[in-house]
Amino acid sequence: MTLQEIILKLILSILIGGVIGSEREATNSPAGFRTHILVALGATVISLIQVEMVNESIKLINGDEALANAIKIDMGRLGAQVISGIGFLGAGTIIHTKGAIKGLTTAASLWIVACIGLAIGLGYYSISILAGISVVLVLVSLKRFEKRFIINAGNYKIYIEYTDKGETMKYIQDSILNNGIKIINLEFYQEEDEDKKKIKSCLLTVKIPKFYTLNEFLLQLAANEYINQIYEVKD
Template sequence: MNTLEVIIRLFLAIGVGGLIGYEREYQNRPAGFRTHILVCVGAAVISMIQLYDVDQTVNMILAHPELASALKADIGRIGAQVVSGIGFLGAGTIIHQKGSVKGLTTAASLWVVACIGLAVGLGYYTLSILATITVAVVLVSLKKFESKFLYKLNLIKIEILYLDKQLMVQKIQDYFQSKNIKVKNIEFILEDEMEDCESKYRRSLYSILVPRYISTGEIIEALASNSEVIKVTII
């Protein structure tokens, strides 16, 4: 493998990692432009090291045939370590926050960039380019499809201040059920008497799982439309 071939593969690795990393950087993810480039270039370098090892082993056997049974070159061993080892870097991008897990897509993009980098280093140009285009389409186009058509839940904590009416709690529950909103946890807090009203009011904290197609503004508007509700706040 000559110097020109090495340069081509390194620049292709930079382009592949940069294209995928740019999308992650644009989405303000933990691992972005430079991280993806470095992962892809590193994987490509590992692949080329493997090729150099194979060439060196073959040349030694040709020069010394008696070493044929003693010398071995496993072209897949180092690459396998890259594929498994990149998991540690990907794990660093995964964040557990407010009951939900974020960063899985970025971790997966790092892993696939490493795989493409191995392909670039081995000289599989067509495979590398087509794989990069596929990943870019998945990250950009399918995200819109996912948010529009796939049913996913967001965890939201909402505070409701309302008059102490017996049926109010049931009204809230009925509304959540009608919208397929799952109540994960409820905390009831009894407050002191209001200054301008003889009735007592309650403060309730709801942890709810809301489908993506329902906005928080829609929930606040629907709950606040009840005359017994004093205040609705998203925490």
């Protein structure tokens, strides 16, 4: 493998990893621009090492045919270790906070960037470029579709901070029953601020019917005297 070819592969992995990482960076994801580049570069380097090992093995076998049975070539071993190992990095980007799980898309993008890096290192340029374009299209173009038709298809997570749990829950129940809203999930929290003052809150997941909007529901809840703060939690 020539030096020019190695440089080309490394530059291509930086470009594709950077483009995908920049989209994640724009959404304030746990793993952004540089992380995706490093993952792509690392996977590419592993592939380059693998290719060089195969080339060296072939040279040794050509020089001494007796080594043909002694040298075993496995093109997929190092790549398989990269794919399994990237799972630990991906798991580190997944965050669970206030009942919402964030970072799954970033973990998936890290995994696919590693796969693209392996493809670049092995010299599959067409697959690498088309895969990179596909990932960007999924992250950018399909994001709007997902928000409109999947995530926001009537299901919402609402954070509520209150002073009296009983009165607040009674008011929420009355509001829900009067407007045909369905409770999907309800989680309660109790924390302390810097002044050691207890903060009572809950995360309410509801399904709102088409004839009723989220803003109307939030305004109705905000009118309650026992509710201090209320807002939508976006994944």
